[in-house]
Amino acid sequence: MEKSEIISDCKVVIIGGSAGSLNALMQILPELRPLKDFSIVIVLHRKNTDDQTLEDLLSLKANVEVKPVEDKVPLLPGFIYVAPSNYHLLFEKENILALDTSEKINYSRPSIDVSFESAAEIYGTSLVGILLSGSNTDGTEGLKAIKAHGGTVVVQNPLAADMPFMPNNAILYAEPDFILNNHEILKLIISINS
């Protein structure tokens, strides 16, 4: 863990999760402070047919505004964005979000790897990637890409995760800078850019 606890010059915090990750978010999101010059992007495995339920739930719980994601919307600091169901979420230059309906990756669309890799390429050292609970391997390759581009890699402590498989897999292969429980993840996000 060579990174310092204080993260500065962060533009995007991207959070990925699968089974059990919603519980963690329900603990973290209601306690957020206004985001200082960065955005949060959330990529969760979800049912293809879920049109808006997840966005509505996160909107209700988070004390930071959740902006709807449509094709080519600008990614603005201070807001939360959620990857829509049945699309991969990608990042374009100049802070623009893009969508893609190509093949599922790791049986998932949205896939966490796809969004993490895309964000890593655009945001490099200004990116923090956080991987939460889940029971498949999605996210690990993405965290490796974030690491390779100089970003900060955070994995939920498997002991704090409802489904420890996904964080464990990431710890094995992605060399996280931090392994944190939910409360520590919250503290880290609040401390960003301050």
Next chain:
Amino acid sequence: MIEDIELETLINDVYEYYGFDFGSYSRASLKRRVNRIFHLDGFTHFHEFLSRVRYDPEYYKRMVDEITVNVTEMFRDPAFYRVLRNEILPLLGTKPFIRLWHAGCSTGEEVYSMAIMLKEAGLLHKSIIYATDINATVLETAKKGIFPLRMMKEYSENYRDAGGLEDFSSYYIANYGIAKFNEELGEKMVFSQHNLVSDTSFNEFDMILCRNVLIYFDNDLQKRVINLFDESLAVLGFLALGTKETIKYSISPTKYKQFEKEKIWRKVK
């Protein structure tokens, strides 16, 4: 991973050698697709890949087929099809003859979904469905009306969620892992190659469907394509896009009225 500059070189060379312009495609997705084919076909150096594309037209064709996204499904977004069934088709049904265009139809799953809806509304006999794509290979698949049998469970759930009341399996014959859809559904379909980037309008339509195609284009090209649709749409005709796409940055809002919450707009003047 290929570099940004390499991607731009490829785009330039493809335009120079083959006249096809990927310049207005969204870079994030295009780069992923090019990376995918690059690795899939076992290249290790970009210059090898580039010269193969340049000098081997067959390989160029394969590359285009592979970098354009051809993932589609039947009755994707059932809520959309419910509005189509309950609100749009009754309006279209008042016309003596219904012309539809599926732009970027890929392997045809949505075209067959539409044919099923039209049939159930008693309108298929007086409809004609033009279905186009830039990719000739997917059009060959679409013409056959043959889809993987393993997808039928999901499609039949989508169909039911879309308000379908029939036994979905009555629309196809299952055989050795494939589902062959009834020929009656295909009788009113016309498939042809059409490039939204460079081709012009070819008819006037009562409804144009182009779902999850514009997401691969940049804003300028989106604007051009929406204007192409506008030119091709009869007054009081409908334009349907994907659930995360919009026309609002491309065309005057006074010309089109959005249909409820769905991504369906009616041309009002």
